[in-house]
Amino acid sequence: MGKQKRQAVLGVLITAALVLSFVAMMAAVVMVSLPVFAAAAAVSYLADLLLHTAESSTLDRLRDSRFGLTIRFLIRQFLLLALCGAIIDLDSFVIQMTAVGLLLLFTLQLVYGAMIKRVKSERAALPFTTRGLDLEALGIRRLPHPFLTSKHVRKMLHLDVPLVAGAIGTVATDDWQYVTFGGIATVWLAFLAVLVLLPGARNALILPTPDEALDELNWQLGQYRPQVALYFTFAAVSRDFMYQVNMWLESLEELDLRPIIVLRERATLRFLDATSVPVICVPKAEYLARVEMPELRVTLYPGNAGKNVHMLQRHEVKHVFIGHGDSDKLASSNRVSKVFDEIWVAGRAGRDRYERIKHAVTAHQIVEVGRPQLMPLRRWTGSVDNEIPTVIYAPTWEGWTDDACYTSVIPAGEHLIRTLLSYKE
Incomplete structure (x- = not known):
C-alpha cells in the first residue's frame, strides 16, 4: 500500500472515530451518562489532534460539511452544559462556572485572533517581501514567534480542555474545586497567550510607508x-x-x-x-x-x-x-x-x-x-565499462489533464528499447 493510500485510509479511520465520538456524546446527554460522555469527549479531542497530522483533505471535507474545527468545539461545549443541566440543577455553581469560563475564553480567543489578523493585514500592505537583501534601515521588526501565530485557532480552542475536564470532575465527585481550578487554568492560559503576543504584535505594526x-x-x-x-x-x-x-x-x-x-x-x-x-x-x-x-x-x-x-x-x-x-x-x-x-x-x-x-x-x-x-553528468563516449550499461530514460509522465498523452513511452518507448538492445547485438 502506497504512502498516499495509507494516509487516506488513516484519515477515514480518524474521521470515523471523530464523528462517532460526537454521536456518543449526544447519546450520553440523552441517557444522562457522564462516563460515556467523558470517554467520548476524550476520543474527540484525540481524533482532532490526529486529524491535523494525518490528512489535510479530510479537514477540508469536514469544513465544507459545516463540521469544521470551531463548530466541533462549540458542539462539545454545548453538549457538556446540556449534560450538566440534566444531572444537576441548571442554576448550580458548576454550570455557572463553566458558562462564564467559556464566555471569557471565547472573548480572549476573539482578541487574540483580531491581533494576528491586524498584524498580517498590515504586513500584507507592504509593497514587497525580500530575502538576501539588507533592509534593516527600514526598522521593520520581526513578526511574533511562529509558535504564537501558526495554527493559532486550533491552539486557542484547545485551551478549553482544563475547564471541560474540571466540569466533568465536579459533576462526578460533587467537588467544586475541579471546575474552579479548571476554569481558572483555561482563562489564565488564554489571557497569558494574549499578553505574550501583545509586545510582538505591537512591534510588528511599526512599519514604513510604501x-x-x-x-x-x-x-x-x-x-x-x-x-x-x-x-x-x-x-x-x-x-x-x-x-x-x-x-x-x-x-x-x-x-x-x-x-x-x-x-x-x-x-x-x-x-x-x-x-x-x-x-x-x-x-x-x-x-x-x-x-x-x-x-x-x-x-x-x-x-x-x-x-x-x-x-x-x-x-x-x-x-x-x-x-x-x-x-x-x-x-x-x-x-x-x-x-x-x-x-x-x-x-x-x-x-x-x-x-x-x-x-x-x-x-x-x-x-x-x-x-x-x-552538466554534472558525463557525456557518453561510445563505450561503457560494464558489460550491461545503465541508461537514463526520463520521459514526461503526467500533466494538467488526464485526457492528453504527455509521455513518449507509448509512441516511442518500444522503439527506444529496441534501439538500445541492438547495440549489444
Whole structure:
C-alpha cells in the first residue's frame, strides 16, 4: 500500500472515530451518562489532534460539511452544559462556572485572533517581501514567534480542555474545586497567550510607508546592481509549481553575472528552496513598476502566466522563455511564447516543436542551450565499462489533464528499447 493510500485510509479511520465520538456524546446527554460522555469527549479531542497530522483533505471535507474545527468545539461545549443541566440543577455553581469560563475564553480567543489578523493585514500592505537583501534601515521588526501565530485557532480552542475536564470532575465527585481550578487554568492560559503576543504584535505594526520602503529597496538594488532576473508568477500557489523555480537555482548561483529572483505571490516564498540569490516578492503591479534595476539586461521566465506582462513591459530588457523542462506537452511549444525575444530549448527536438507551429515564432527566436541541470553528468563516449550499461530514460509522465498523452513511452518507448538492445547485438 502506497504512502498516499495509507494516509487516506488513516484519515477515514480518524474521521470515523471523530464523528462517532460526537454521536456518543449526544447519546450520553440523552441517557444522562457522564462516563460515556467523558470517554467520548476524550476520543474527540484525540481524533482532532490526529486529524491535523494525518490528512489535510479530510479537514477540508469536514469544513465544507459545516463540521469544521470551531463548530466541533462549540458542539462539545454545548453538549457538556446540556449534560450538566440534566444531572444537576441548571442554576448550580458548576454550570455557572463553566458558562462564564467559556464566555471569557471565547472573548480572549476573539482578541487574540483580531491581533494576528491586524498584524498580517498590515504586513500584507507592504509593497514587497525580500530575502538576501539588507533592509534593516527600514526598522521593520520581526513578526511574533511562529509558535504564537501558526495554527493559532486550533491552539486557542484547545485551551478549553482544563475547564471541560474540571466540569466533568465536579459533576462526578460533587467537588467544586475541579471546575474552579479548571476554569481558572483555561482563562489564565488564554489571557497569558494574549499578553505574550501583545509586545510582538505591537512591534510588528511599526512599519514604513510604501514610499519609504520602495526608496530603500531601490537603494539596495542600486548597490547590488542585478543583471539577470528570474521572474515567476503563478495563480495557484503550491509546492507542486515552485519546482519550476527551484530547478534553476543552482544554475543562477553559478552565473558570473549578478542574478536576482522576482516573485509575485508572497505564499510562494515558503516553497522556495534555500539559495544565495537575492529574492524580491512584489505582489502589486504598480509597485513592481517602481522597482528600479537599471543594469538588468535579461529576464528569464520559467513559466507562461498572465502576470508576465508586468515584467515584459520593460523594453530595455531582453526577455527569454526558459521553461521548466522540454517535453511534448503543449506548454513546450506554446504560441504565447512569441512575446519573448528568445526561447531557450534543450536541443533539436525543442526547436522542432516550435517550428511545427506555423507563423508562431521565428527561427532566430529559438536558441538551443542544452540542459544546465545535467552538466554534472558525463557525456557518453561510445563505450561503457560494464558489460550491461545503465541508461537514463526520463520521459514526461503526467500533466494538467488526464485526457492528453504527455509521455513518449507509448509512441516511442518500444522503439527506444529496441534501439538500445541492438547495440549489444
